[in-house]
Amino acid sequence: MKIMVAIKRVVDYAVKIRVKSDKTGVETNNVKMSMNPFCEIALEEALKIKESGFASEVVSVSMGPTQCVDTLRTSLAMGADRAIHVDTKEMLYPLSVAKLLKALVDVEKPGILILGKQAIDDDCNQTGQMVAGLLNWPQGTFASKVVLDKEKNVATVDREVDGGIETLSLDLPVVLTTDLRLNQPRYATLPNIMKAKSKVIKKFTPQDLNVEIRSDLEVVEVTEPPKRKAGVLVSSVDELIDKLKNEARVI
Amino acid sequence: MATIPMLRAYKRRSTSTFRYLSTLILAEHEGGSLKAQTLNAIAAANYLGKESSISLLLAGSGPSLQEAAAHAASCHPSISKVLLAKSDKFTYPLAEPWAKLLQLVQKIGSYSHIISASGSFGKNILPRAAALLDVSPISDVIKISEPHLFVRPIYAGNALCTVRYVGSNPCMLSIRSTSFPMISMAADSKSNPAPIDEVDLSTIDEDGISKSRYIQQTTQESERPDLGNARVVITGGRALKSAENFKMVEQLAEKLGAAVGATRAAVDAGYVPNELQVGQTGKIVAPELYMAFGVSGAIQHLAGMRDSKVIVAVNKDADAPIFQVADYGLVGDLFEVIPELLEKMPEKK
Numbered sequence: 001m002k003i004m005v006a007i008k009r010v011v012d013y014a015v016k017i018r019v020k021s022d023k024t025g026v027e028t029n030n031v032k033m034s035m036n037p038f039c040e041i042a043l044e045e046a047l048k049i050k051e052s053g054f055a056s057e058v059v060s061v062s063m064g065p066t067q068c069v070d071t072l073r074t075s076l077a078m079g080a081d082r083a084i085h086v087d088t089k090e091m092l093y094p095l096s097v098a099k100l101l102k103a104l105v106d107v108e109k110p111g112i113l114i115l116g117k118q119a120i121d122d123d124c125n126q127t128g129q130m131v132a133g134l135l136n137w138p139q140g141t142f143a144s145k146v147v148l149d150k151e152k153n154v155a156t157v158d159r160e161v162d163g164g165i166e167t168l169s170l171d172l173p174v175v176l177t178t179d180l181r182l183n184q185p186r187y188a189t190l191p192n193i194m195k196a197k198s199k200v201i202k203k204f205t206p207q208d209l210n211v212e213i214r215s216d217l218e219v220v221e222v223t224e225p226p227k228r229k230a231g232v233l234v235s236s237v238d239e240l241i242d243k244l245k246n247e248a249r250v251i
Numbered sequence: 252m253a254t255i256p257m258l259r260a261y262k263r264r265s266t267s268t269f270r271y272l273s274t275l276i277l278a279e280h281e282g283g284s285l286k287a288q289t290l291n292a293i294a295a296a297n298y299l300g301k302e303s304s305i306s307l308l309l310a311g312s313g314p315s316l317q318e319a320a321a322h323a324a325s326c327h328p329s330i331s332k333v334l335l336a337k338s339d340k341f342t343y344p345l346a347e348p349w350a351k352l353l354q355l356v357q358k359i360g361s362y363s364h365i366i367s368a369s370g371s372f373g374k375n376i377l378p379r380a381a382a383l384l385d386v387s388p389i390s391d392v393i394k395i396s397e398p399h400l401f402v403r404p405i406y407a408g409n410a411l412c413t414v415r416y417v418g419s420n421p422c423m424l425s426i427r428s429t430s431f432p433m434i435s436m437a438a439d440s441k442s443n444p445a446p447i448d449e450v451d452l453s454t455i456d457e458d459g460i461s462k463s464r465y466i467q468q469t470t471q472e473s474e475r476p477d478l479g480n481a482r483v484v485i486t487g488g489r490a491l492k493s494a495e496n497f498k499m500v501e502q503l504a505e506k507l508g509a510a511v512g513a514t515r516a517a518v519d520a521g522y523v524p525n526e527l528q529v530g531q532t533g534k535i536v537a538p539e540l541y542m543a544f545g546v547s548g549a550i551q552h553l554a555g556m557r558d559s560k561v562i563v564a565v566n567k568d569a570d571a572p573i574f575q576v577a578d579y580g581l582v583g584d585l586f587e588v589i590p591e592l593l594e595k596m597p598e599k600k
Contacts, residue, residue, distance in 0.1 A: 016550070017406045026410055094378070095387045120531065122405055124390045126378035129346065133382035138463040139346050141375050144525070156466070160525055161371040162479075162534075164470040168345070171462040180515065180532055181525060216387050216418025220400065223411050228557070231578040233569075237591040240563065243579050248561045250483070250540040251507065251597060 001111035003046040003055045007062045008036040009071040010121040023221040035071050038116020040185040041178040047079045057081045076196035077188035083201040090213045098130035103209035117177040128177035138170040144181045272303035277367035283318030288368035290433035295426040298395040306332040310341035324444035336450040343465035346375045353380035355455050362421045369425035381423045388423040393430040407531040407554035429537035471524050481510030484538045489516035490545025497522040499589045530555035544585045548573025
């Protein structure tokens, strides 16, 4: 069985972002870009499943401009067997990504598709659910534990939900999206980074996959959130309690 | 510029097409009444316009569903209809049948908007249903400016994005509960409750529904108020050093009638369960008072609490980023400050 992992290139999680002065978006030129942290977890899970003998191959896929190849190269260095890049300069919303992923699933026929639960740039938390809907596959979102049963062809998934942990049993093929606590992603070692250079990254365009990129959303503007007014440092617990009582009136 | 008149023409056309607004709310219920988040979604729906009609969709099985429907029908004067989907398929919040249900109900009702709260229930179901309906959903909306113009946070709340929905019906959104406070209404304040209609499920597309099964849910029982709706939230970070020490935070919460939150570091270290995590990937809270003890204030944590009314930070490190958002900061050892607060803070009101 094959596992497909979707990977997004985003502004590094530690970067303090800057909104462009013309309000068209967030500055991404000369900003450190990395693999979305949830995608790293997705890839790690796929690699673990392969190492357990359940899967034979891990294919990583990414969509977007040419630089996505760097992110895919990182995934190959972590241990993915090969990669697919869907090359497009167009703005991609989750609906388009889900359609492209569905088209790739139709080509590659994986038994498991793993994604991160959300990208840390658009914070949508949609793509996995959408591609599961398009494929009519069951979905195990916000997964914190995945146990696979080879004989029954079933995945038992623990999900992080509002009130605690929910456990589901899902028939394969399945779409999973990863929560932070699913695993601890590995680092790529230098030999593996070298090896990754000879691994194959196949290129597709949306046209090759017969997917029309159209959008029903329009970004009107991107602005900075309102700034909080400067706070004060208090010197003692008594002063803090006094301020909360008499100034802020919250206790 | 030829595009501008075209754009104007497009906008005119879209406003006339969407003049009649009808909203469907994906409701959550528990123990015979609507969950608080659903009331926030109703509050959000009211921002779409006075002319809009609001229907509530409740699904499930058993007597508590009927009770919840009665509650839904009389909970707010703006509710014009309650739709009831009675089936064992909806006993548990499985995305597969629920998304098909939304698709079916949309086919019958042709709503202009479908809204859910952006809790784990809505986040799981709404995008799947949106894909079935071939529309882009809009996540975690914090402001409704016009019926098709919304504001939502991106980059962990470090930027606000205004988006216009220019697609076909329905416009699907999940709303951030803390941004749409519900005006509380007594349950019996409405003299004539909205009609309750049962959804005809005979034509629901069953294909794929049986591929997922609910096994169990493990819940952390707690006497304290729900983290998402609490008036006061007290949060501890890694500096608490152990689950044992974290109990100090819990004691203080107890005294103030507050909910307890935690940073990712505290959760990962096993001091408290995951569902208490506040931040970009955990709960988003906006209480009147947020007190952070031993929390450094990483971008990802600030994303979950920066809209709190009053923020108090106690930290040993005077350079911790949390002090940049705090209204009141106290540089000090939390192992001395918390006991002193426990002693001197007034009891909860």
